Amino acid sequence: MPGIIRSIAVGLFAFAALTPPGTSAEVTLSGFLQQNTAFNTVTENPDGRHYKWLEERAQLKLDATGGAWRVLLKGEVAYDHLGRQDESELREGYVDYAARNWDLRAGRQVITWGLGDLVFVNDVFPKDHEALFAGRPLEYLKRGVDAVKLGVYPGLASFELVVAPTFRESRTPDPNRFWLFDPLPAVTNRTTVKPEQGDAGLRVYRDIAGYDAAMYLYRGFHRTPSMRPDSMLAPTKITYFYPKLFIYGASLSGRAGGGVLNLEAAFYDSRQDRSGSDFTVPNSQTRVLVGYQIQPVEDLSLNFQYYAERMHAYDSYRGALPAGFPAEKRVNHYFTARATQLLQHQTLRLSVYASYNASNGDYFVTPELRYSFTDHLWGAVGANFFGGKPWGQFGQLSQNDNVYLQLRHEF
Template sequence: MVRTPLFLALLLVHGAALAAPSFSGKGHAEIRQQERAGNQTGDDPGQRYEGLLEGQMNTGQLTTNAILLGRYRSQYDDAEGAVRDDMRRDAELREFYLTWSADRFEIRAGKQQQAWGRADYFRIVDVWNPLDLREFLLPYFDNYSLGRQPRGMLITDYFGDVWEQQLIIAAQRKATRLAPAGSDFATNGMPASLPPVHEDGDGVDIGWRGKRFWAGNDIELYAFHGYHADEMLTVDHTQLVREQAKRDMLGTSLARPLGDWVLRSDIAHYLREGRQTATGIEDSSRTSALLGFDRVDNEWTWNLQLATTHWYDEERHHDDVWESSVSVEKNWSRYRLTTGLLWLVNWVDDSSQLWRASVSYEFLPQWKISFAGVAFDGKDESQFGQFDDQDRLLLTLRRDFSL
């Protein structure tokens, strides 16, 4: 029933003249009940419903991908104005792009996402798709691709004998989507009344990636010129306005096995990077680096990461940021059970942290029920501490299906 419209939409793109297209599709439906942990006050987070359909049509060298997403959050039924408009429901053609493949070339055009780098959670060189932080990262721990906002991009890959090269052009800017004031994950420190959001704006992002496999090492180089994903506040003719500052970045990544572990690393130097100050946006520069280790051993998965950022800015005190993560997952496949523990730490002047514990059970094929607890800790002005009153328990029922 659902397959038919998706199939027809993709067929239209390919044109009726194309012979024998193949179609594949899948999706999921999810219901989540959220409860606040402890005695925190505030509206009951209530239920969150999500449905996603994903289809791919292939006709030889041409492939079309489309993803439709719908969400509804009961918590914002009685909210007013921007909070209700922004948070209650989403319905979007999330991704829609065409891929043309030849022997040494591949071109992808349309609304899509492209991940750069080797890091989880920390975006050292992953600059292309801004995040959707309206519910912070809570919905995306298990599917980070849903946390990125797809955008219109033209991506060209050339596959040489030694190097793979990628050129990306995004003709329109897109900004990080923040939680509106009055919602659970509204950021502390932002004025209660803000100028209007410009989710899209004029301005071109352009980037290059070179990639090769050499002596057991995956090596990547990056260059980016464009705009910061976050909108910052500045004063323009006595008016407070939001603006995406310009940024230029050079970076590199490495991944290689190291005994029973895999070592991965991202390093980036932002030659130009905007920074929010009390008086507006300051042109600055920074270097960020991440070191990660992964190990998979008999259904245990360990991920350890340490990241740091140094700002080259003499006038400010908070010049270094440290972040780390520890993730441990254990599959009990004989019992169709998966358990996981995630610990994220951020340190500027003080540390703040996020804990997430989860257990998931496949009670029927493609039916899963999962239970998770999320806790924040730290001072009010810190990255995770600002959500200290948003600790919560989440019960999720999910059905995956093929089309």
């Protein structure tokens, strides 16, 4: 907590220094207290515990605006009962400056690109997959990135440039808490090498005939690590690394019939192994997403998605794959659906999300019930169910089914 208080004090000092004398200013301080528990329904964790998540958490948020400037700080402290104990984190912390036709944001910030619902085509920024699978509130799926974001609005189109001087990876499930597929479980000597440089992305967007159109460029690295053994015959060490990546993408969204149609596509250029001959580096891919959201009756919304991934240089990939390693499909077809129903004057929310990979049988289902007791107190109960091939994205998690509880008091 002292670190969070120091951050808020620094933020107030920075805001006072940036705001011109005589400018009207507004400063708000808010936050929440939260309890979050997720317990297993199939078996205990690899470390012998019976909970995926068990913690109390507090957040303080400072939001100060004055003239063209804004300072936002969002810090959290938590006590984890499963071994991590005291934790603190700066979720977001940035300074904004807004001019007439451009603006600038510098610091830790959560950025979302693309249109997918838990399907990420052009959303290149870091995620927290452990948070999603352990029943934490959905806001924790996104991790902040330390970057400078420049927005320019000349009229023809809008431009958003994001430059991060250091790379920040996505968080994957902790192998002490989650059962995961491991092709080389006997090798315990493992190390991780992170990129020594940052990454950058550009989004260009505008309205075209009533549709929101965007183009995306990204130069950086895969957010989840690849595994490289020192020898395939008798491996003694495994190195995790983040392969280089270019992404070129586009999206289009607008009204169609009685709902909203979303179209999105991207080419993932695996610039570290374009030939596909290195099995430790993901091959280049084409990704396509088609989504449709509709509200058939009041307080009921439905969202359907079709998503496909096509691997390039597939023959080279199969030729380089070591014997005994499971092979990925050339094309994967996914179908997702989400239904959300609001009841009792919108204080009760029932929702369910399901994802199914028709190519290998992988599935992920997460139902949730959330109730707002007051304007400041809400609670939720939900579950995460996984299944499929033992090496699949969700199939490897089949022993990690869990039920979760969330309770939050906001102030």
